[in-house]
Amino acid sequence: MTVRRDVHEELRARLHEAAGGHEPDRENILARVERGMAGPAASAHRATRPPVFGWMRVAGATAAVAGVLAVGGYAVASAVKDETAPRQQEVATSPTPTPSPEATSRAPVPPVDPTPTSSPERRESAAPPSGKPSAPVTARPPAATEDGPLWSDGSVDPHSNDFWAQSNITIKTREELTALTVRLSVAQTGGVSDAGAWRSLPENDFTLTVGERDGALVYTWTLKEGRKVPAGEWVFAGQFDHDRGGRDAGKDRYTVTAAAGSDRLSVDGGFAAVDNEGDEDDAGGDS
CATH class of the missing domain: 1.10.287 (Helix Hairpins)
Structure with a gap:
């Protein structure tokens, strides 16, 4: 060229x-x-x-x-x-685009501001807007509690499955108990029905009642008058069927009232899931 x-x-x-x-x-x-x-x-x-x-x-x-x-x-x-004469240069021009109907009917989208209006710490500590109170947060009660010589813990038995579950209440006492009432409340989450109950103490020492109350299946063990519970560790368990699938035990509760001499003792709590190795999961609640 x-x-x-x-x-x-x-x-x-x-x-x-x-x-x-x-x-x-x-x-x-x-x-x-x-x-x-x-x-x-x-x-x-x-x-x-x-x-x-x-x-x-x-x-x-x-x-x-x-x-x-x-x-x-x-x-x-x-x-x-x-x-x-100067040489003429050819310039390629693209055709004028035809505007689409969507381009003329949509409102302009505001640009995203990459700069945060406030730091995460400030947002977390900011008060909610006036007229919109924040929803109350219901805390899960602890599974294990203690009152004097009496200690208790609630857990979902690791042998529970998609159709059947067992809730365990474990109590420990350092003194002999002259009165004891253990109550287990299983929330009605669908298909919950009685499938049995047992305790590690002698059966003839307790009276067991099972019934529906306030949308829950309630098991109640009551120590008979004149009987005593020796110092040690004991288990009370309620068994029940439920709808197929993993069940949430977050609304299940237990209460224990007892007497050691002249002292009146009381403990209560919720239920934590237990893995197959017997270790409790503090964040549990699914059976």
Whole structure:
């Protein structure tokens, strides 16, 4: 491409130089025309044709010479014009896009401000808007509680499955108990029904009642009058069926009231899930 461009530029330069130095010799051209007309053929024609045709030949030759000069000058002028005129550049333009109906009917979307209006610490400590009190948060009661020599813990038995569950209440006492009442309340989460109960103390020492109360299945063990519970660790368990699937024991509760001599003792709490290895999960509640 560079070699071709150099040849074109050199040709234009030479034409431009030739056009500037060319001066047509009109007199010499006319003299050559007259000499041609003065030959023998011209004499014979003058004898048989009117003089007017001779002048027409002169005029025609003159016009031809003028035409040659005009064409030559036009060619030189074109070459010079191509050299001096700036080259036009073609610019590709894309068609004007047609706006879609959605573009004209949607409201402009505000830009997302990457700068937070307040720090996380400030948002957490900010008070709720006026007129919109925050919802109260019900805390899950602890599974294990203690009152003097009496300690208790509630847990979901690890052998519970998708259709059946067992809730265990474990009590520990460092003193002999002369009165004891253990109550287990299983929330009615769907299909909850009695499937049995047991305790690690002698069966004949307790009275067991099972019934529905306030939307829950309630098991109650009551120590018979004149019987005693020796110091140690004891378990009370309620068994029940429920709808298929994992059951949430978050609303289940237990209460234990007892007497050790003249002391009146009371403990209560909720239920935590227990894994298969027997370790309690403090965040549990699913059976």
